[in-house]
Amino acid sequence: MQADIVFTGGTIRTGAAESPVLDALAVTDGRISALGAEALAARGSSTVVVDLRGGALLPAFGDGHVHPVMGGLGLLGAPVRECTSVEGIVEAVRNWADEHPEAEWVTGDGFDAWLAPDGRFDARWLDAAVPDRPVLLRTMDHHTAWVNSEALRRAGFTAATPDPAGGEIVRREGSVEPLGTLREFGALLPVLGLVPQPSHQAHVDALCETAARFAAAGVTWVQDAWVEPQHAEVWITAATSGQGLPVRADLGFFLGPEQWREQLPELAARRERVEGAAPGLLTAHTVKFFADGVVESGTAALLEPYTDCPHSHGIANWTPGELAEAVTAIDALGFEPHIHALGDGGVRVALDAIEAAARVNGPRDRRPVVAHAQLIDPADLPRFAELGVIANLQPLWAQPDRLMTDLILPRIGPERGARQYQFAALLASGARIAFGSDWPVTDYEPLRGIATAVTRQTPEGIPEGGWLPQERIDIATALAAYSAGCAHQAFEEKEWGVLRPGMRADLVHLAADPVETAPRDLADLPVLGTWLAGRRTHGFYALFPVSPGGR
Known part of the structure; x- marks a missing residue:
């Protein structure tokens, strides 16, 4: 039977003990149909031949614990993730607030918890940048938030407020006044619940953006x-609209x-x-x-x-x-x-x-x-x-x-x-x-x-x-x-995770064989292509379809 795609010109790392390294792989109807010499023999006049250019083809990656919707939304606020100092965060917040005067809240996501001594962030530092609107920033672990005085006021957090169940309102040294640092969801949720939520479509757009990033990473x-509950509907909309998502997901x-x-x-x-x-x-x-x-x-x-x-x-x-x-x-x-x-x-x-x-x-x-x-x-x-x-x-x-x-x-x-x-x-x-x-x-x-x-x-x-x-x-x-x-x-070990005939063609093309790559260089090894059940979702191939018999 003629294959739809044949991959050759590099190393096929199957992840399977019986045949760990081969030189070719064929895909038919979204599934792996042959390996090695049988894959090469499956080439026909309409087969797309993908030249691995000396790189390696492997089982595509999964991510067993990730937050695509929340992470995507976190990209929308003040750009604090790359800041390397408290002063840098404050400046990023000030600039974003000046550029978005219509925003009721100033939010940001992903800054490093160690930038303040003992992870204790002061509301007054943010007050200097934005005194009249609430500010809510979340650390990279999402278990701590740094807020300004207006956010504390709106949440009703005062010196008389006890620590909620499952949370901590960090206090000033020698005082019961809230400092501006909130730890764990018992303390975070009263503030998070006040922040206006983006529209359903904004959620969908954020998910699609992050899904494309995941595909680009293999x-x-x-x-x-x-x-x-609302996130489930976001996934459904993204999965059933347009061309669909480039990733599968378990919710x-x-x-x-x-x-x-x-x-x-x-x-x-x-x-x-x-x-x-x-x-x-x-x-x-x-x-x-x-x-x-x-x-x-x-x-x-x-x-x-x-x-x-x-x-x-x-x-x-x-x-x-x-x-x-x-x-x-x-x-x-x-x-x-x-x-x-x-x-x-x-x-x-x-x-x-x-x-x-x-x-x-x-x-x-x-x-x-x-x-x-x-x-x-x-x-x-x-x-x-x-x-x-x-x-x-x-x-x-x-x-x-x-x-x-x-x-x-x-x-x-x-x-x-x-x-x-x-x-x-x-x-x-x-x-x-x-x-x-x-x-x-x-x-x-x-x-x-x-x-x-x-x-x-x-x-x-x-x-x-x-x-x-x-x-x-x-x-x-x-x-x-x-x-x-x-x-x-995922309960799908018979469907993907290794490269065997009959398995889904969930594949990643790397620029070099990772097993032969120096460990320190692995982090920067380019991902040249990703396929979901034989459908290109990333790479040169996703932008420029390969002609039959060509690269």
């Missing part, structure tokens, strides 16, 4: 790890500890709505939980107190019993839990909840996820494999950047600091891992994450031998965590 599947419906029982009946109906609207592009078999916060702000739940705050174990968003009950309830509905847990206390509560659900509901093919898993107590590490829990890890976090050196390590001390992001240890225990970016927290390009997982170094090559070098993994393993690992998380 990504063809994403796990949206926080979907509110993870958010479930919080407030009124979660009343929301249960809605989950199955929302799943049916999503999967019926865009079959083949969208699934919705996930429910997202937050077990705790983040270490850098002192809100991740720890088994032992914080080193710099001996009376605090962080913030647990759920009681252990309530989380176990909620996870058991969504498991009974056929959903998979996707639990944000960074502290070793949060990880333990998440594992306990997953174990309880399996015990109550009985055996089935489960793919529960614990996302981030920054700190795992030694007693809990083997439980990932025992319970079939996927550790969804963010490889870009496994480096000694300023977030780590200035905020995280001083809060947890050297002993706990030496057991962070245990990629190799989890794999050695028999656990499955999948990689994700958590964008907009960190960059969405998988090759940047792969470079960090392999080197455990900053982009500058620090430290020389890698940070916690025993947790480094090789390039092939890191590639698999972004492909086969994500496919397993």
Whole structure:
């Protein structure tokens, strides 16, 4: 049978043990139809031949934990993400406010939490730039906000306001007056709820923009790890309009500890709505939980107190019993839990909840996820494999950047600091891992994450031998965590993640073979093309169709 496309002229890295490296691949009707010599023999008069130009063709990447809609909207406000100082942020806010006098609120997203000492940002610094309109800026981890005095006033946050459940209103030194820094969603949501929301179409446009960026990075599947009801409709519109999206997605419906029982009946109906609207592009078999916060702000739940705050174990968003009950309830509905847990206390509560659900509901093919898993107590590490829990890890976090050196390590001390992001240890225990970016927290390009997982170094090559070098993994393993690992998380390991005949032609063309590339150079390896089920979604090929028999 004549193939629609034949790829040749480079290295085919299949990711499959039986034939890891080949020289050609054929695609017919959106699926891989032949490999090697059989693929070359499938060329016909109308076959499009794609010359890999000495590069490599691999399984396309997934992203097992990302926030496409929220991240896309975050690109619309004041450009604070690239600022390297408090003064730079204030200037960016001032300029944006001057250019947008019609905006009721000034917002920005993604600045670095370590730019102020101890991550404490003062409202008065923003007041100097915008005194008459509310300002709301979110840090790169989205668990902390910096607001001005007008935003505090509108939210009703005063010296008499107690810290809300699941949040902290940071106070001025020696005072009960709010400083201007808000931590965790209990404190963030009263402010976020006041910000005028962009239109549905603006949401759709933001999603389409980010989906195009993912395709340009070689990504063809994403796990949206926080979907509110209105976000599901955004995905549906984007997937069913025009040419459709360049990525597939699984939507993870958010479930919080407030009124979660009343929301249960809605989950199955929302799943049916999503999967019926865009079959083949969208699934919705996930429910997202937050077990705790983040270490850098002192809100991740720890088994032992914080080193710099001996009376605090962080913030647990759920009681252990309530989380176990909620996870058991969504498991009974056929959903998979996707639990944000960074502290070793949060990880333990998440594992306990997953174990309880399996015990109550009985055996089935489960793919529960614990996302981030920054700190795992030694007693809990083997439980990932025992319970079939996927550790969804963010490889870009496994480096000694300023977030780590200035905020995280001083809060947890050297002993706990030496057991962070245990990629190799989890794999050695028999656990499955999948990689994700958590964008907009960190960059969405998988090759940047792969470079960090392999080197455990900053982009500058620090430290020389890698940070916690025993947790480094090789390039092939890191590639698999972004492909086969994500496919397993998606329940689609028979559809994509490796290159075998019959699998979907979800492919990425890199300018060079990543396995033969120096680890430090992986981050800058160009992505020349991406295909979703044989449809070009990125690259020279997407702009200029290749003629039969040509490049």
